[in-house]
Amino acid sequence: MTETTIDKPTDAYADTYANAFAAVVAHAEGNGTAPLNALRQAAFDDFARLGIPTTRHEDWRYTNLRKLANTAFTRPQTGAEVTADDIAPFMIAGLDAHLIVFVDGYYREDLSQIDEHPEGTAIGSIAEAYQKGCTGIGDYLGKQVDTANDALGALNTALMEDGVAVYLKAGKKIDKPVHVLSIATAHSNSAMTHPRNLIVAGEGAEATVIEHYVSLGGENYFNNTVTELFAADHAVVHHYMLEREAESATNISTLAIHQGERSDVHSHTVLLGGELVRNNVRPVMAGKDAHCLINGLFVGHGAQTLDNAMRVEHAAPNCRSRQFYKGIMNDQSHGVFTGRIIVQEDGQQTDAIQSNRNMLLSDDARMNARPQLEIYADDVRCTHGATTGQVDPEAVFYFRARGLPEDVARAMLIYAFAAEGFDRMQLVPVRALLADEMIAKLPMANKLSAEFNEEIKERLYRI
């Protein structure tokens, strides 16, 4: 199949993004983020130079961003009417969490519920922090994003207006997870948002942050998020990204991580919604003995494209990384997994494992998987494995030979395949939410009895 590639920005899209940039700068005085304008301008210059990547770009070989070049996305209108009742379905049952809500990219204090948290910790919106004069955020913003080479990261930096900031001084701990709920309403239709989040965990600090992207009537929007996560020495951070966008939406998410000595970061990503989704996870282990777990599950149907690009950098000795990604693709959906492991010269005694396993449920579903190892140290252990297959017909026959109908057998095997990814998540209520979503999405789920679904969920919740 040949893809049309775009070499030069079309005038239409150049105008779209230039106009958006002008609007963001114009609003910056009002929302207190004018100090970020210099960073925005530099990033916009980078973006103007880079343009929207085409499939000729190695990092975008399997995912075509034509839509971003051809659509005149606007800045979303403010003032969407959303009530606490409207967002109730997006709460995570059984999870006691701080709630911070963004609607169409705008912080909604009225819907948020940030409970008490220890002195020396902060949870809030970035714009709000600037309004209060907490400009220390500027010491971190932009440090983990290479705008000179990352067009979408540059675009986010140029057009960022708000997002969540979670900050912990050394030794501090926020016990309850921070649930960041981002809702796209009809005000987002044909609009774009560029949420920018920042998580800073000081030495030995501990926090859990859940980014949760949903739609409440939003269609055809473009959500381009960047989260920078700084885990200082001995810090422990758990990050969840639950992507449940509208199925006409484009979501590009980047989690850029900087890890200090003996820090421990767990990244869990689940992609369910969206028409075109790109999930970037980029940890840099800069301190020795750091550990990161990169766990993901993507479930595609219809004509979804779910693209996962990992870039795991071992820049210090004796660090350990674990990547486990699983894809389940149905209909004509297209999955991509690129797992790059970079071991710098200082990365001696690196211990890196990467595993990508995919299940195709239909003849038309596609999967591209590629491991990429770049190793500049000589004493390392890097293993990678990628498999793509169908539901094992021998296993289906085995189940049938014990009396289980074929559809039930297949469903059991598909859920079993996914369950491993859930088992790695520590937040049991998140597993439960995802199990419901996955069961609703996967074929044959309706053939299973309610009791059976309960049983599957029980299995998925299992600690």
Added chain:
Amino acid sequence: MTTPLLEIKNLHAEVDGNEILNGVNLTINAGEVHSIMGPNGSGKSTLAQVLAGKDDYDVTEGQVLYKGKDLLDLDPNERACEGLFLAFQYPVEIPGVSSMQFLKAAVNAKREYHGLEELDGVELLRLFQEKAKVVNVNMEMVKRNVNEGFSGGEKKRFEIFQMAVLDSEMAILDETDSGLDIDALRIVSEGVNNMRDGKRGFLVITHYQRLLNHIVPDVVHVLVDGQIVKSGGIEVATELEEQGYAGWAEIETTTAS
């Protein structure tokens, strides 16, 4: 006259156009243990798979009646729910599904098929414990994923355990002795013998006589080139052990039972 448990009449089956079963005739009555012996490639495992309903094979001629019903008309899961059980030569490892979950689903699928109430967790556990005693299986096995990391002996014992839990009436044991040492063979055979109650039927498929020292059959059949060429008592197995399979292929007699 009572209806036989299993009646195979002039069964022909092929895979990719190659005929493997070439007119098999066999009748098993309730309570009987039959053994099929035969050299590699004679069609033993094909017969087992065709009876269980594997769709890799095309039945081109003949009929199989199970308790008087047309077996070949049923889906594999329906056959299992009707009481037919195939103990696999190579049980499949299923990572991610616990043996407990698997057995619960299987038992309740069968109950649902027969219009019975599902058993709850407590009742199921009681059933498993009771059957574990009958076939001498450790309940720890049930906590592990289906066949995952099981030794050859454990896999075969788990097959027999499933047969007991599902209370199957007609069991086909496909080379259950393959890959077993003598201790495992004895334990598995004891499990089978404990299930012999005068009502169940067994079809024991094996290449070697040694299994039949433990599970003593009522009738031994010799299958060569997709046909039963000889049937008789245990002495047939003994003869085979002494003379090997050489020469059987030339014998033209088929025994209609």
